[in-house]
Amino acid sequence: MxxxxxxxxxxxxxxxxxxxxxxxxxxxxxxxxxxxxxxxxxxxxxxxxxxxxxxxxxxxxxxxxxxxxxxxxxxxxxxxxxxGTIDDLHPMQAAFVQHDGYQCGYCTPGQICSAVGMLDEVARGWPSHASADLARPIFDDDEISERMSGNLCRCSAYPNIVDAIREAHAASIESEQAA
Amino acid sequence: MRAFDFTRADSPQAAVAAGGRFIAGGTNLIDLMRLEVETPERLIDISRLDLARIEDRADGGLTIGALVPNSDLAADRRVIERYEVLSRALLAGASGQLRNKATTGGNLLQRTRCYYFYDTAASCNKRSPGAGCDARGGFNRIHAVLGTSDDCIATHPGDMPVAMQALDAVIVTLTPGGACRRLPIADFYRLPGNTPQIETVLEPGELITHVELPPPVAGARHLYRKVRDRASYAFALVSLAALVKVTDGRIAHAALAFGGLAPRPWRDPAVEAALIGREPSVEVFAAAADILLGEARGSGHNDFKMPLARRVLIAALRDLTQ
Structure with a gap:
């Protein structure tokens, strides 16, 4: 004890x-x-x-x-x-930079860690509240918004955060198919 | 946060023998401890116990370990196929991060989100028995309209337990004396009366080990409808877990449990009796809503919950019987 x-x-x-x-x-x-x-x-x-x-x-x-x-x-x-590091960004970090997925940046580490964990949940087939068919969720922007609702951004950089996550997801699917 | 002793239990028997407050996911308890609403002397870490599996039962039901995270339960293929209302309710609750940590047993024991319960400068009979209730004359928009007492109008905040109420789940426990108890969820929660600090029939030190789901009702359609102030990550103002089966043009099975209306998941057998055997129609649904809300009483800001619950019920029944 x-x-x-x-x-x-x-x-x-x-x-x-x-x-x-x-x-x-x-x-x-x-x-x-x-x-x-x-x-x-x-x-x-x-x-x-x-x-x-x-x-x-x-x-x-x-x-x-x-x-x-x-x-x-x-x-x-x-x-x-x-x-990742400044010289070797994680693909999600790179996508946030490319799409300007932040303003003040305070929520950004949480957004990025959450997005990485969230895409792993998607890869495992986990459904969300936004999934019409729980057995076969289709990944779209509504799914990103729902699945990221536990991360607030008071600067309201949400559109660019969604863009970054959409691209990181597409890149992860491509690299999976190439492998 | 007040100081406490900490120990990790390596078996359910050791956990109940240790004599303290159990912690698993901790997503509610740690917040309450930080605010000093809860001040346990000793925490028993049960998070590593072997209670995180979902197993098939011979009768076609499921046994869910108390430590199964909300995320895993919602994503389980058997739950999606046989108990969709439970997956839907879980996915309507909290956030992805919280669902990864919150457990099945802990979620049954989630405490109210009444603002005055959390505010140690306010009067609250649930936090300090006999202190009074600031919610009655205060901001009570989120508060209960059914099953309340003069001492407490706090709501049960959960989604998962509402679905489990509609599914007739059984809560399995281990008592400090080593006995195993099986508690139907209908008998698990207590109404506040003049002891709002006592929320369930669990004895002090009794541990939830499993939740059993009976076999699914063949042919029943499932729905979890949640009305809240924003589209995601908010507690219910009104929610409804509904299982309805129509056979030969008549309602053959109806299980209806509400969240957001009462100090516990609210299921009224008279509402279901008014539906079973009837041909679906708006008149029949409205009569069921009259029964549901016959004893309902608002406290001012929450008066809207009564017409809202009526509309949610009628719309859900319409959708499930079309």
Whole structure:
């Protein structure tokens, strides 16, 4: 049992190993930002309403603000810092740049991590609220909007975000077919 | 957030023996702890228990582990084929990120989204029994019109439990004494009365381990209709999970459960009785709506829910019987 404020913990983030001696109350988001210097994930609302803190845990997109770090010591955590670098952008990052899918940029790391996780869900055939046929969802702009509704952009860059995700999806299908 | 002891359970038996508050997805509990609406002394992490599978039952139903994430349940081929209303309800709730984390057991126990419950500067009988209810004279647009009490008008916020109510799900638990209980969802939730802090029939420390779905009703059409303030990622003002079967021009089966109207998923056997055996018509649907709303009482801002629920019910029945 970990009691109260003590706890030496171990994490795997972006393929690197980290040790941290942190309070068990620490959210996964605060671990990243305040203790490990991984400030790419953003704190917008801290209530799971805005999606700015979206990261990938074992490949799935989640809100880092609504979970405790202590519960993720055995997981593979990927943040925006682990998706790509300035010299080697992830295809989703490149698509956001090409389509100007941001204005102030604060929601962008969450948007990109969420979009990467979302396209993986699409590849697995998961339906959405926008799917007419749950067994055979057809990927279109309505699906992008519905599936990305957990990421708010107060600058309202939504049209360009949809453009970026549409293109990244098309590119991923092409590269799959080429492979 | 108040300090707490943290321990990870490695079996359901160890979890109930540990004597604390269970945490799995945590998407509601952590928010409530951060606001100090919930102040558990000890958290028991149940997220690694072997309760994340969906299994076929011999009778054609399904057994759903309490830790199956909302996303996985909604996307399961058997759920889509046999219980479409459940997939639809799950997909109408929350966001992709939240559905990936929120679990089946936790979602049954999601707490109300009443603003005054979350605001520790406000009076709330659910948060502090006996403190009073600021929702009654306050902003009560999202609040309940059925099953309320003088002490509490908060709504149950869920979508998944509304579909499970229409599907006659059974909630399976492990008690601290080691007994397994099977609780039909019709008997699972409690109305607020003068103890709005007690929301289910679960004993303190009792763990939900599974949810059982009975075999699907052959030939029934499914619908989940949710009316909300924006097209996605919002709680229901009114929602309806409906299963209706028409045989030889008459309604042979009707299961109708509402969200957004009451402190629990709301299903009224008298409404269904008024439909079964009748030929579908707007007059018959309107009579069912009269029964549904006979005891309904608004608190001011939420008065619109009564005509809204009437229209949702009539439109859904029309769509399902055409």
């Amino acid at each position: 970990l009691s109260r404020t003590e706890g030496a913990m171990h994490f795997t983030i972006n393929g690197m190993q980290y040790d941290a001696d942190i309070d068990v109350r620490t959210s996964l988001l605060d671990l990243l930002r305040e203790h490990l210097g991984l400030a790419g994930s953003k704190k917008g609302c801290d209530h799971g309403q805005c999606g700015a803190c979206t990261i990938l845990v074992n490949g799935r997109r989640i809100n880092a603000c609504l979970t405790l770090a202590v519960m993720h010591q055995d997981d593979e955590i990927v943040t925006i810092e682990g998706l």
